[in-house]
Amino acid sequence: MNAEATRESYGKALAEIGSNKEVVVVDGDLSSSTKTALFAKKFPDRFIDVGVMEQSLFGIAAGLAYSGKTVFASTFAAFTTRAVDQIRFIAHDNLNVKIVATHGGLTNGPDGWTHHSIEDLAIMRALPNMAVVVPADAVETKKVIAEASLVQGPWYVRLSRIPTPVVLDEGYVFKLGRGAVLEDGLDVTIIAAGNTVAMALDAAKALKEKGIEAAVINMSSLKPIDESMILKYAKATGAIVTAEEHNIHGGLGAAVAEVVSNSYPLPIEMVGINDRWGPSGDTSELWRLFSLTPESIVKAAEKAIAKKGTRT
Numbered sequence: 001m002n003a004e005a006t007r008e009s010y011g012k013a014l015a016e017i018g019s020n021k022e023v024v025v026v027d028g029d030l031s032s033s034t035k036t037a038l039f040a041k042k043f044p045d046r047f048i049d050v051g052v053m054e055q056s057l058f059g060i061a062a063g064l065a066y067s068g069k070t071v072f073a074s075t076f077a078a079f080t081t082r083a084v085d086q087i088r089f090i091a092h093d094n095l096n097v098k099i100v101a102t103h104g105g106l107t108n109g110p111d112g113w114t115h116h117s118i119e120d121l122a123i124m125r126a127l128p129n130m131a132v133v134v135p136a137d138a139v140e141t142k143k144v145i146a147e148a149s150l151v152q153g154p155w156y157v158r159l160s161r162i163p164t165p166v167v168l169d170e171g172y173v174f175k176l177g178r179g180a181v182l183e184d185g186l187d188v189t190i191i192a193a194g195n196t197v198a199m200a201l202d203a204a205k206a207l208k209e210k211g212i213e214a215a216v217i218n219m220s221s222l223k224p225i226d227e228s229m230i231l232k233y234a235k236a237t238g239a240i241v242t243a244e245e246h247n248i249h250g251g252l253g254a255a256v257a258e259v260v261s262n263s264y265p266l267p268i269e270m271v272g273i274n275d276r277w278g279p280s281g282d283t284s285e286l287w288r289l290f291s292l293t294p295e296s297i298v299k300a301a302e303k304a305i306a307k308k309g310t311r312t
Contacts, residue, residue, distance in 0.1 A: 004138035010100055015038045016233075018039050023071075025074070028052060035102070073098070077117035077120045080099060099124075099156045110278040113277040118273050121158065140168055147175070167197055182197070183202060187237060188239045189236075189240045195286075212301065244272040247272065248272040
């Protein structure tokens, strides 16, 4: 399976949409890592590096948006939340700023907990007007960036540092607020976003060998979330597993639980970071430490299925 870091795809996508002269890119002294350097090289007159000043980064992005520009503002995901105050103004005024944060989740592993981002999705989901998107792979990232450049309003897009398996084909169509069914099944539904989508597909294969048919949904749009699809598969399978590279509090699992809790309560198992900080280490080692693996998703699916018969 081919693999490419979603941040790499972001850089390429920016360079493509840069032909639109209303697009401006702002970065916080990390353009070689966020890959906004590709835009800077091609369109230097519309690229601003503000240095290591995240509050200024998003303040400047807001000012550019007030002047009518379509602004892409980038830094690491862990550094983005340093500027929540400025981002609140962006969200409140519904400004056309696309916050594209790279090195999301645990993918900045060796740099330790200060560079891990396990709370960003919860924070961004809580801001009114803010769209929240976590692309599954490089293909979807390009589609997301192209769509974001055409849709007015603030977006938070979280990308990965490390290569991510490419699970979607070039014909894939991204639409904000819509999930995508990658595998169908009637026994359990696995809902994932970002790096965990490939894990979910691997888990579905392992479950199939055990005679369990798992549906796999790529829920890249966390906000707005595809409520109709979640409820459809909740009723069809009667059990849900969520998988996310984020604290289970406030992330994808919480978003899915919010949808089903009032309309169709059912067993939900959440695979994610269980409310703790991570040490320094290779990303794959950290995933194993936090049980972010296909094997963990398989166990969660079996547990959720076993609970189906206990509903009263």
